[in-house]
Amino acid sequence: NAGVTQTPKFRVLKTGQSMTLLCAQDMNHEYMYWYRQDPGMGLRLIHYSVGEGTTAKGEVPDGYNVSRLKKQNFLLGLESAAPSQTSVYFCASSYKPYQVPNTEAFFGQGTRLTVV
């Protein structure tokens, strides 16, 4: 049971380049989330999905796009990377809250992205 797997773990981009971060979960979770973590800012929600084919904006969605074509995968895209997007990105997944007792989110190990 792999849980939540993020790919890649590290990446360095030049300003203006694009990339896609992949999050895969094998727990049949409905909800998936993308967060960014910056010093002193905690985890800020970028986008999330409440099921296959759905996406919604979080607190800091600008400059990012997402897709949830398959239930187990949640992709985060940066179309034109900027230095302000240098951060550690975490993906998480969970069952639908308030419907099952085990409603906590499970996290991937993170992707450290540097934009130069």
Next chain:
Amino acid sequence: AQSVTQLGSHVSVSEGALVLLRCNYSSSVPPYLFWYVQYPNQGLQLLLKYTSAATLVKGINGFEAEFKKSETSFHLTKPSAHMSDAAEYFCAVISSGGSEKLVFGKGTKLTVNP
């Protein structure tokens, strides 16, 4: 919209001393509340969760938290700190009646001194 506020970005205690990390939430409906721990260069691990079954919640590694509706608080405590408790701790909330998204506080970094 729901939110959480963690009081104190850094907390320092001596080994063997009481650990108290503060979290206050804002939610117009009964929330689910969580404490997560993050060790250096790792992902987040669930410590404990409140889902309305009991107001005093026990978690892993000797931590516990008490849900106090009157104070809108969910403070994390541990009677005796251990060196291995040094980490960053995050409080998080999710509530129904809307987007049901999981929102985090800014974190509290715990240092344990020998």
